Amino acid sequence: MNNPDGNVNLASLAQIDRLVHEPARLAVMALLYVIDSADFTFLMNQTGLTWGNLSAHMSKLEEAGYIEVEKSFKGRRPNTSLRLSTQGRAAFREYVRKMKQVFKDIPA
Amino acid sequence: MSTQLNLKEIERKAYRSTYQDGLWDIYYGLIVVGMSIFIYHPAEGYSAMNIILSLLIISLAYGLFWAGKKYITLPRMGQVHFGEIRKQKKRTLAIIMGIFVLILIVLVGLTTLGWMNPQASSDVKGALAVHNSELLVVALIGSLILGTSMIVVAYYSDFPRGYYIALMMAMAVFLMIYLNKPIYPILIGGMIILPGVVLFIRFLKMYPLPREEAVRE
Numbered sequence: 001m002n003n004p005d006g007n008v009n010l011a012s013l014a015q016i017d018r019l020v021h022e023p024a025r026l027a028v029m030a031l032l033y034v035i036d037s038a039d040f041t042f043l044m045n046q047t048g049l050t051w052g053n054l055s056a057h058m059s060k061l062e063e064a065g066y067i068e069v070e071k072s073f074k075g076r077r078p079n080t081s082l083r084l085s086t087q088g089r090a091a092f093r094e095y096v097r098k099m100k101q102v103f104k105d106i107p108a
Numbered sequence: 109m110s111t112q113l114n115l116k117e118i119e120r121k122a123y124r125s126t127y128q129d130g131l132w133d134i135y136y137g138l139i140v141v142g143m144s145i146f147i148y149h150p151a152e153g154y155s156a157m158n159i160i161l162s163l164l165i166i167s168l169a170y171g172l173f174w175a176g177k178k179y180i181t182l183p184r185m186g187q188v189h190f191g192e193i194r195k196q197k198k199r200t201l202a203i204i205m206g207i208f209v210l211i212l213i214v215l216v217g218l219t220t221l222g223w224m225n226p227q228a229s230s231d232v233k234g235a236l237a238v239h240n241s242e243l244l245v246v247a248l249i250g251s252l253i254l255g256t257s258m259i260v261v262a263y264y265s266d267f268p269r270g271y272y273i274a275l276m277m278a279m280a281v282f283l284m285i286y287l288n289k290p291i292y293p294i295l296i297g298g299m300i301i302l303p304g305v306v307l308f309i310r311f312l313k314m315y316p317l318p319r320e321e322a323v324r325e
Contacts, residue, residue: 030115034119034122036189036192037189038187039187040186041186041187042122042187043186046125
């Protein structure tokens with residue numbers, strides 16, 4: 001992130017993936033990163049997001065190809081299982097790497 | 109705190125949340141009660157009632173646990189599948205528990221052999237010089253096996269309350285074999301069940317049934 005002359009390159013901040021950077025989506029992606037898969041109710045409980053909020057964020061992540069949605073039936077109840085796609089995992093890792101670099105460059 | 113540690117914490121918090129319903133505590137508490145009735149040796153002699161009653165209690169424990177998880181916990185908390193590390197831990201736990209079961213089978217086999225061959229049994233007792241403390245040794249071995257196996261379960265399942273349950277279980281088995289009075293292990297079983305019931309009530313308050321659209325989603 002530093003220029004050759006040692007200054008912090010602020011332009012590199014613009015490269016941060018905004019889709020991941022949003023706090024609610026970051027919480028969802030961090031959770032899905034450390035588990036295999038979860039349903040909607042579990043994600044709601046863990047992140048504290050409302051159904052509407054989570055649903056909206058999920059749609060954005062799904063459109064970006066960051067999560068995979070699997071709809072099925074458990075008995076007569078519909079069940080939606082969500083997991084991070086390979087692309088989503090890579091995006092999350094890259095986001096973490098860039099953020100670490102940003103904070104490393106900023107003097108405390 | 110590093111990022112890696114944070115992610116670990118997120119995973120651990122998610123994993124441990126699956127124990128918030130207190131169902132494991134209730135299950136283990138009932139197992140202790142069932143087990144104590146199984147071990148209890150009445151003055152008039154061991155009867156089939158011991159086995160029937162203990163099997164009924166153990167079946168009740170399993171039935172309550174299964175139904176509770178399926179009809180109460182999962183609809184409220186949601187379903188989650190954990191990653192490869194947790195699966196690997198489960199496999200390791202299964203192997204260790206398998207070894208424990210084998211040890212138990214060997215011990216039960218040796219005890220049966222001892223019953224069938226009183227001469228060999230008294231030879232062993234003589235060699236160990238435990239004529240007067242035979243019951244104490246058996247009680248210690250029993251509580252050690254059960255306590256240790258529960259500690260292993262607690263460790264590999266990342267279930268902190270399991271250590272308390274392990275201690276209680278070991279105490280229950282020791283008192284049951286040594287004193288042959290079921291009231292103590294039943295009380296100990298109650299001491300395991302009670303926190304489970306409190307947790308279960310708290311869980312019901314904390315996790316109401318989700319709205320219909322959340323289920324449909």
